[in-house]
Amino acid sequence: MNVLAASGLEIGFHPATALLIGGLVAAVLRGRFASMALVIAPVFGLWYIHSLELGAVSHLSLFGYDLLAVEVDKQAKFFGYLFHVAALIAGIYSFHVRDPWQLSMGLLYAASAVGVAFAGDMISLFLWWEGLAITSVFQIWGRKTKAAEESGFRYLFFHISSGLLLLCGILFRYHGEGESALAMEPLTEALEAGDVGAILILLAVGIKAAFPGLHTWLKDGYAEATHTGPVWLCAFTTKCAVCMLARLFPGAEVLIVIGAVMAVFPIFYGMMENDLRRVLCYGKINQIGFMVVGIGIGTDLAIDGAIAHAFSHVLYKGLLFMSMGAVLYRTGEVRSSHLGGLYKSMPWTAGFNILGAMAVSFPLFCGFVSKSVIITEAAQNGYMVVWLCLLFGAVGVFLQAGVKIPFFAFFGKDSGLRPKEAPVNMLLAMGVSSFICLFIGCNPEWLYSLLPHGAAGYHPYDATHVITQLQVLFFAILAFVLLRKFEKYPREVPSVVLDIDWVYRKAGQGFMLGMGWFWNGCNGLVHRLFVGGLVKKVNTFSKAGQVHVLSFLADPMHEIGLLGEGDKQKAKERMTLRARLGLHPIGLTAFVGMLFLLGFLLLA
Amino acid sequence: MPKPSKKKKEAKDWLDYPENRSWLLRCFYWLCGLIVVVDVVFTLGWHKHAIFKEGETLHTVEILPAFYGIFGFVVCVGLVYLSKLLGNSTGKCGLIKEEDYWDK
Numbered sequence: 001m002n003v004l005a006a007s008g009l010e011i012g013f014h015p016a017t018a019l020l021i022g023g024l025v026a027a028v029l030r031g032r033f034a035s036m037a038l039v040i041a042p043v044f045g046l047w048y049i050h051s052l053e054l055g056a057v058s059h060l061s062l063f064g065y066d067l068l069a070v071e072v073d074k075q076a077k078f079f080g081y082l083f084h085v086a087a088l089i090a091g092i093y094s095f096h097v098r099d100p101w102q103l104s105m106g107l108l109y110a111a112s113a114v115g116v117a118f119a120g121d122m123i124s125l126f127l128w129w130e131g132l133a134i135t136s137v138f139q140i141w142g143r144k145t146k147a148a149e150e151s152g153f154r155y156l157f158f159h160i161s162s163g164l165l166l167l168c169g170i171l172f173r174y175h176g177e178g179e180s181a182l183a184m185e186p187l188t189e190a191l192e193a194g195d196v197g198a199i200l201i202l203l204a205v206g207i208k209a210a211f212p213g214l215h216t217w218l219k220d221g222y223a224e225a226t227h228t229g230p231v232w233l234c235a236f237t238t239k240c241a242v243c244m245l246a247r248l249f250p251g252a253e254v255l256i257v258i259g260a261v262m263a264v265f266p267i268f269y270g271m272m273e274n275d276l277r278r279v280l281c282y283g284k285i286n287q288i289g290f291m292v293v294g295i296g297i298g299t300d301l302a303i304d305g306a307i308a309h310a311f312s313h314v315l316y317k318g319l320l321f322m323s324m325g326a327v328l329y330r331t332g333e334v335r336s337s338h339l340g341g342l343y344k345s346m347p348w349t350a351g352f353n354i355l356g357a358m359a360v361s362f363p364l365f366c367g368f369v370s371k372s373v374i375i376t377e378a379a380q381n382g383y384m385v386v387w388l389c390l391l392f393g394a395v396g397v398f399l400q401a402g403v404k405i406p407f408f409a410f411f412g413k414d415s416g417l418r419p420k421e422a423p424v425n426m427l428l429a430m431g432v433s434s435f436i437c438l439f440i441g442c443n444p445e446w447l448y449s450l451l452p453h454g455a456a457g458y459h460p461y462d463a464t465h466v467i468t469q470l471q472v473l474f475f476a477i478l479a480f481v482l483l484r485k486f487e488k489y490p491r492e493v494p495s496v497v498l499d500i501d502w503v504y505r506k507a508g509q510g511f512m513l514g515m516g517w518f519w520n521g522c523n524g525l526v527h528r529l530f531v532g533g534l535v536k537k538v539n540t541f542s543k544a545g546q547v548h549v550l551s552f553l554a555d556p557m558h559e560i561g562l563l564g565e566g567d568k569q570k571a572k573e574r575m576t577l578r579a580r581l582g583l584h585p586i587g588l589t590a591f592v593g594m595l596f597l598l599g600f601l602l603l604a
Numbered sequence: 605m606p607k608p609s610k611k612k613k614e615a616k617d618w619l620d621y622p623e624n625r626s627w628l629l630r631c632f633y634w635l636c637g638l639i640v641v642v643d644v645v646f647t648l649g650w651h652k653h654a655i656f657k658e659g660e661t662l663h664t665v666e667i668l669p670a671f672y673g674i675f676g677f678v679v680c681v682g683l684v685y686l687s688k689l690l691g692n693s694t695g696k697c698g699l700i701k702e703e704d705y706w707d708k
Contacts, residue, residue, distance in 0.1 A: 267683060268683070268687045271683055272690065344617060375655070380656075382657075382660065384661065384662055392679055395676050395679045395680060396680075399680050399683065462653050463650070463653075464652045467646060468671075471639050471643060472672040474632075474636050474639055474673070474676075475674070476677070476680045478636050479679075483680075483684055488684070490687075490688050490691070494702075494703045495703060496700075496701050496703055496705050497691070497699050497701070498699045499699075
């Protein structure tokens, strides 16, 4: 975009340029060359982000408006790094894929995410926001099944709605405030004052952040996506939403409540769900809940924690999605009721999955050093109930992502499946991800130094923290072990779990059927009355009207002697017959015609 | 610890032997116990850094030894039973439905 308007550039290229070019190249090239673009583009992009100076901007003229297309600050750079690392890992993971749509759209999707992170004003945000929606759906449609196609449309419905709500919000604010409403400034005060524009913008971001009730696209879309799809999907859309929440709504109290609900309710769904990728999706909503709470608390440290956790979360959730993708790729199956004992033939994948599971919460892994910032800040600021919700969420998500998934997929009851180990590129991507998870866990200051406020004053490796965290995790595993031992843990059965999507997938269907019955009924009735009834009668009248009129007039005409002497009935029959055969004397026809004309004259 | 013997068809893994599995579980139970002991010793001998400020209701509860362990255990057990109740796969009103539910 910026390349076209080269005159307005203060920084060489748009930060997303490398990914955009990579995406276009991947669309044109075929085979391994296209896959090479997946790996090379993020590396160049990463180097470019690193070279960007803080405070740099880039303007762009579009339709006569001067847009602030890029603004480089610490948060934008942080998410820039994150999205490029995620694109690189997902690129390596998807190296074997030969579908140009998935590959090129994957890179363009990453480019849109970078565009969102660096957007300097609301209009450029909106353009990239729409880009996110359109490019991401190909990771779902790429599976080429009917279920994936339908799910992709449902996914698109949510995300296009999000874009439209964002546009509505921007326009509302523009009408109220003028040009200043387009600036990328916090809207927290406007939101708390009940500004409609701010509420619409929060809703738009809320759809992408999977707020409760708006979250079903996530578990619906990801579970139907290709085996590589969720690795791309989990890195960008929701993290863009977190990035925008941190920019636009820091310290909005309503986010604390929303985040706490998000941290708790998906845990129950995750427990009931049989599809292991859906379990991960619910875990994902739960973890975004943590970030939303952090942004809602609004202190520098809490927002740092939320942003840091977005980084960790992309890495370990990506790792878990990668291991499940490998299982799906090799076995064609990802339902826990159909899996088990895969560690025998997929030991590396099992190992990386366990590392991903540990990265959720264990000391020395990335989840430990970022999630705890938010939990601690909730406690430090006196949010007791929220703290309990977060701790509950942390334990619950570990039980699912950390215990349930590795156990039912790789250990547990032997399913008899003996698939091949995952391809080398997948293992490499999982290896890179695991390494970064461990590296950040062991060197948190490296992550903290990239944060907007440097997570000042937070030290994750405190003896109390390590001991209490280990205790909570080990006792969660203990509960699982004992419940299994005493056969109290529910059996995994092939099933689906009803969520809010029931409203539009079943009740909505019922509504459609009801409406169809009502309106089609009305249509039928009107058809019967007018087309079948009135029109038929008019038709009959125009065809045989004269016969009826004359037979009606026969009696009075006989009375006054116009039909001559004779039997009244016979005269009537004769006249009707003549009328039917068109054998009237001209005079009579003229007389009736005159009567009609007189009637019309009187009526007129 | 018994050593796995070599088998002909599919070589049995170390984990395939029940005695190895129970050995692993015993180690795990000991580890859980050890963590509680460390917590108790740490609480008695050193100053525990509670994350709640002093004076907050949860401060005193939080610094109790094994609070986090008990919390984790209770939450997990509660979660399993509650989700069983919510799912109610055999009943009509549960959230868990048969796989072809959406296609009906």
